[in-house]
Amino acid sequence: MFPRRSLHLYRRLPSSSIVPLSSRTMSTKTYVLPFDPTAPQATAQADPAKLWPAAFAGGDVKAPKTATSRVFFNADGNGSIASLSSLGEGFANKKENERREAVRRAVGSAVKAVKDLPETKEVEVDATVDAHAAAVAAHLAQYKFSLKTPDSRFNPNLKEPIPEKLKFTPSEGSKEWERGAVYAKAQNMARTWMELPANMCTPTIFCEQVKEAFSGLKNVEVIVRDEAWAEEKGMRTFLSVTHGTSEPAKFLEIHYKGASGDAKPLVFVGKGITFDSGGISLKPGNGMKLMRGDMGGAATVVATAWAIATLGLPINLNTLTPLTENMPGPSATKPGDVIYAMNGKSVEVDNTDAEGRLVLADAIYYGATEYKPHTLIDVATLTGAMDIALGEVYAGVFSDSDKTWEDLNVAGEIEYDRFWRMPLSEEFGPQIYSSNADLQNTGGRPGGSCTAALFLKAFAEGSTGDKPTMAWAHIDIAGVMEYTRGCPYMEKGMTGRGVRGLVEYATRLKV
Numbered sequence: 001m002f003p004r005r006s007l008h009l010y011r012r013l014p015s016s017s018i019v020p021l022s023s024r025t026m027s028t029k030t031y032v033l034p035f036d037p038t039a040p041q042a043t044a045q046a047d048p049a050k051l052w053p054a055a056f057a058g059g060d061v062k063a064p065k066t067a068t069s070r071v072f073f074n075a076d077g078n079g080s081i082a083s084l085s086s087l088g089e090g091f092a093n094k095k096e097n098e099r100r101e102a103v104r105r106a107v108g109s110a111v112k113a114v115k116d117l118p119e120t121k122e123v124e125v126d127a128t129v130d131a132h133a134a135a136v137a138a139h140l141a142q143y144k145f146s147l148k149t150p151d152s153r154f155n156p157n158l159k160e161p162i163p164e165k166l167k168f169t170p171s172e173g174s175k176e177w178e179r180g181a182v183y184a185k186a187q188n189m190a191r192t193w194m195e196l197p198a199n200m201c202t203p204t205i206f207c208e209q210v211k212e213a214f215s216g217l218k219n220v221e222v223i224v225r226d227e228a229w230a231e232e233k234g235m236r237t238f239l240s241v242t243h244g245t246s247e248p249a250k251f252l253e254i255h256y257k258g259a260s261g262d263a264k265p266l267v268f269v270g271k272g273i274t275f276d277s278g279g280i281s282l283k284p285g286n287g288m289k290l291m292r293g294d295m296g297g298a299a300t301v302v303a304t305a306w307a308i309a310t311l312g313l314p315i316n317l318n319t320l321t322p323l324t325e326n327m328p329g330p331s332a333t334k335p336g337d338v339i340y341a342m343n344g345k346s347v348e349v350d351n352t353d354a355e356g357r358l359v360l361a362d363a364i365y366y367g368a369t370e371y372k373p374h375t376l377i378d379v380a381t382l383t384g385a386m387d388i389a390l391g392e393v394y395a396g397v398f399s400d401s402d403k404t405w406e407d408l409n410v411a412g413e414i415e416y417d418r419f420w421r422m423p424l425s426e427e428f429g430p431q432i433y434s435s436n437a438d439l440q441n442t443g444g445r446p447g448g449s450c451t452a453a454l455f456l457k458a459f460a461e462g463s464t465g466d467k468p469t470m471a472w473a474h475i476d477i478a479g480v481m482e483y484t485r486g487c488p489y490m491e492k493g494m495t496g497r498g499v500r501g502l503v504e505y506a507t508r509l510k511v
């Protein structure tokens with residue numbers, strides 16, 4: 001509960017300590033101050049025990065819920081702005097992961113409360129409770145994607161890049177703060193790629209932007225392959241998706257060497273459909289623009305790779321993304337067409353809108369056989385059924401490897417970028433094995449995410465049998481790709497979910 005004495009203090013609080021909006025002076029600094037309502041600590045800028053009750057004049061002063069924020073002007077008499085935010089009742093007794101999330105929510109909502117104030121530019125965040133979580137929340141909360149002029153960062157007429165409006169500093173500098181900032185910047189990077197309209201993020205443009213993002217990073221090589229290369233490799237299921245569009249497809253590889261040359265790599269594969277119309281099995285028009293985000297898997301793994309390289313983690317990582325539009329052009333693949341995948345299996349395309357598994361099939365097989373990783377993780381906005389099952393809360397993980405699942409689960413809980421284990425079972429097999437080909441690319445509505453995962457398993461070479469040579473996990477982010485309501489530290493829109501969980505997973509890898 002909020003301490004009783006604060007009520008007493010409120011009665012004696014001089015009214016001049018809170019300056020109304022109209023007489024605000026130009027402030028030099030904004031302070032983001034998360035506080036524990038059970039034991040509020042005064043800082044040099046503000047004393048929550050005094051200020052908080054004053055914001056609720058005449059009302060009950062109860063322990064405010066987590067992420068309840070109020071903004072105070074000139075609370076220190078020097079013209080500064082203090083954005084106070086509650087860590088919630090019982091904060092001191094919360095378990096680690098819950099504490100971290102309370103810090104994110106409190107800091108995020110405090111930043112949101114001030115980020116649009118014209119005076120707020122330099123923001124000092126009280127990061128004493130958890131510097132990593134505070135940095136994550138501050139950087140995620142300030143993010144807003146806009147193509148409106150004159151402030152759009154993507155306006156081709158821009159002469160100079162537009163800097164971020166807010167400049168954050170922690171109350172005291174630390175490695176943890178820096179790391180948290182990298183996690184969040186990577187997630188924001190993925191959000192931007194997912195938000196960008198398809199005409200502004202074609203496979204070609206995406207590759208150019210990735211090259212730019214990685215330029216200057218150590219031990220990194222970015223390779224952009226074209227369709228001729230994919231043809232040479234026999235990536236026929238990937239290429240089958242490219243036939244309906246005149247936009248050239250790309251196969252992007254990012255190689256990062258943070259460990260010795262002979263250490264087995266981790267491989268990420270990300271689905272990169274830069275626009276998914278459904279192809280000949282055309283989607284309904286309503287809400288189709290959301291399908292600009294169907295390269296969310298690619299955005300997620302590339303942004304994760306950027307964070308891993310920026311942090312200089314001691315692992316080897318190869319990131320692979322097949323990139324194409326899925327369009328209903330005159331040469332488009334038709335329902336019923338049968339394609340022989342790179343691994344020789346025949347695939348009947350029952351529905352051209354189930355194209356994600358087609359581009360992933362060859363990419364997963366190529367990643368497994370070319371790089372012989374210890375673990376291969378693919379990330380994809382794969383099935384609408386995933387959204388039905390787990391909504392915007394959890395990303396579904398399908399894996400035969402208990403260890404990989406457990407590692408992902410631990411990492412996801414630490415970052416509150418949560419995963420839920422889904423069944424990867426041969427029992428779903430008859431739904432996708434019953435056509436005239438080895439595999440069919442749809443298995444009907446029942447268990448739609450599970451049949452998609454089982455389809456991919458056929459290409460994860462080395463992940464099955466008594467002695468698997470590679471662990472494989474498939475992450476379906478179709479549900480978490482977009483927040484329709486937002487959360488205390490994120491606006492609604494494309495989320496970049498999966499990035500922080502995967503960076504944390506890589507950080508904790510012991511190879």
Ligand SMILES: [Zn+2]
Nearest residue numbers: 276353354355
């Ligand atoms: Zn589709």
